[in-house]
Amino acid sequence: MTVKSENVKLFTEKAELVSAVVSEVSSLAEAYQYTIDLCGKKEACKLLVSGCEEALSDKADALCETKFGKTIAAPALNKKQFSALEKQCVENGFQLLKDGLRKHLGGIDIGFTFADHGIAETGTIVLNSRSEELRIATMISEVHVAVLPKSKIVADSYALESYMEECMRSCDYTAFITGPSRTADIERVLAIGVHGPLELHILLLEDK
């Protein structure tokens, strides 16, 4: 697939409009480094899960107690990729998880994924989430970091019809994700991170 620069430009513009953070990386190693840096910087003085600082009911408060230290989940990495990232995590004192995310529903810091496609018109990433771990990682994390190869960016959703129809031939769970989780349900005031991630970082990967 070839990279269409106008699609990349439009994608970046539209994703940033909905508060996604878009950066370019030239290799996976750079993407790992970005993620490690981000995790290191995240709430440096505060390890609490978002919301745990508020006055919660006793039961909800108890769930806050289930998180220790900084955690990254990367269920989609293959063995080799996983050990590369794990090495860096260990050096920084972070925990890297591949599965068993149901034990971490209280919250994790970063979910690291590979997006299958990007839609330029709306700045959307398309994530095939048949893997339950992947779905959980992208919902319970406070920050979602998605690597998107530039060649996978298409102009609009119609351009993905045949890809999606192929997916839908058997059991499937595909997500369009555009910016972080948001709500405006109280007085129409925008609030980010009501259920899912508070931040969405998209790392545009230069295709070789």
Place this chain on the structure above:
Amino acid sequence: MQDAKSFKEYKTQVREALGDDFLRTAMDNFAIAYRASRANAFKEIDDKALIKDIAEAKACSTANMDELYAQFKEEAEKNGAVVHLAADAQEANEIIARIAKDENCTKIVKSKSMTAEETLLNHHLEAENLEVVETDLGEWIIQLRHEGPSHMVMPAIHLSRHQVSDTFTDATGKKQDADIQKLVKVARRELRQKFTEADMGVSGCNFAIAETGTIGIVTNEGNARLVTTLPRVHVALMGLDKLTPKLHDALRVLRALPRNATGQAITSYVTWITGSNECAVAEDDRKKVHFVFLDNGRRALAKDPVFAQVLQCVRCGACANVCPVYRMVGGHKMGHIYIGAIGLILTYFFHGTDKAKNLVQNCINCGACKEICAGGIDLPGLIKEIHARIQDEEGHPLSSALLGKMMKNRKLFHKFLRIAKYAQKPVAGNDGFLRHLPMIFAPDHDFRSLPVVAEVPFRDMWAKVKPAKTANPKYKVAIFSGCVQDFVYPEQSVATVESMRGKGVELEYPMDQSCCGLPLQMMGEKVAGRDVAIQNMEAFENSDCEYILTMCASCASHLKHNYPKMLGHDPKYAIRVQEFADKVIDYSSFMNDVVGIYEADFRQTKGDKVTYHAPCHLCRGLDVKAAPRELMVKAGLEYIECAEEEVCCGFGGTYSVKFPKISEQLLSKKMHNVEETRAEVLLTDCPGCVMQLRGGANKNGLDIEVKHVAELIAERRK
């Protein structure tokens, strides 16, 4: 939830809503912000063409509902889902409760579903001792408060942060701040805990794709992803109207739905689920998935030639966003469960005549909803249709039946208007207004001055004002004056005649013309309205005119668009009524676009500072936007645009008689915007609007003249 027992009780509730200052401010801010964000979202898209495509595709799905259901069921079940069809709300609720029992579920988390509101699912499940927690923030708030939604997309839009803070204080047992960001975080943690315990997730569905048995769910918060992932059982509840043949249809609707709903290009999450997916806590690692389709009258509706289009609704809620009445009274007074214009209609079909009969009267017929409906539904037309149906079912109120009887007989109706001239004598002032209102009107109607009936109606002046015949007329025109210009403001019709001087226009005035019939339609008097339409059509058939010129925007759009709807299906009238309708043209379009009038036709002195009110039935009813504004500029007037120029003035004909308090508020908003322009004259294209605006200006002591465009054009002609 609107469930007043009587029309009187409903009006009392409406009045209470009008007094809710928080609601009014919230709704005003929303109405104004929405318009700008929607326009921005559609900047790069031809919304009219997109809506047309959606409407056609949805109409096609409606016609093939049963086949699509069969196909969906087959495909979804191939992939391990179980598909159910519920005949009505009760059955849908029973199916879902039974699934919970069979699967040993006790704790349910739910994402947003209007269909579940329609069936009152939570009540049923709770009665079966199941715990149900709404996880959409707005839905959770109203669930905790035991309220219904007041908007289809933003269910808690009627509540303030303080009310939410109090509600959360009760829910958590801890004192909460009124800081919105903090409240959202509290909800995040409280609901996350509910997610960890739940064994069943209930979601709604925006699209049911028959080809692959896939459902699509559109959300911003992402709660639907958790609802459909964490619990071991997933039940999706959806109306049969969500069925669509292919993914492409869903993607097409997705281009319009978020843009129309909230001005977003797309929502944060769109989730596409096919079959039974991986689930670590379920038997065999496979989630138990049930798709429950609800009929509840939809299959019958799909076969109804008039109302089938109701099923084209995509639940964007935009019809409420632009409704001037919703803006005044909020969703709890503008719907039973479904809100806004579509809510008035769906209430009748899903919740019955009793719940709908008061609501359907609360449409001012301004057409704002029809213009932006993502499903291309003729919402105001259908609301009037239901009003008429309910009157046929339940009997016509005496006042409306009498009006129908009188107006069917032109001579009797005009005789009444002539008698009114004498009857008003004791209360008629010298300034053209009634000094006070006759006793039959309650004090509610005192918010604007009402005009006196003119000394001589236009029809009696015609012989005198009629221009001499030109040898070779360029345009043959017959005037349709409408009752208000004929009997109240004949000077507007006289000005119309004068404004065309020297332009080769041959004019005639068919004497057998009567009221256009729009008031009858507004009152639900369909039969009388049809009779009047035939009379008017026949009155103009003896003329060899090329144009039927109407200076009243409401008459014009009624003659042009509603006559063919009323008579077009009758072979006796079909061709004739179309010929009649094709000739109808409004004043500004005729002068500006047909006759062609130029700067040189006007006096060169500096004209007044004017502003403009765009009548609903002109700017939307006839899609005439540029002509009057161009005319004003050509005439040398200094035109200052007014804020919310295309928002209804609150007249709405008989509406202002039924709902004077709402009419008053709409007028007061309009007057405020007009005053801000500091114009000397307010122009408009409709005598009904003149009546409302002039009455409002007089009552409020506003130093501004209100005139029909034709009057100033005539004045400024050389």
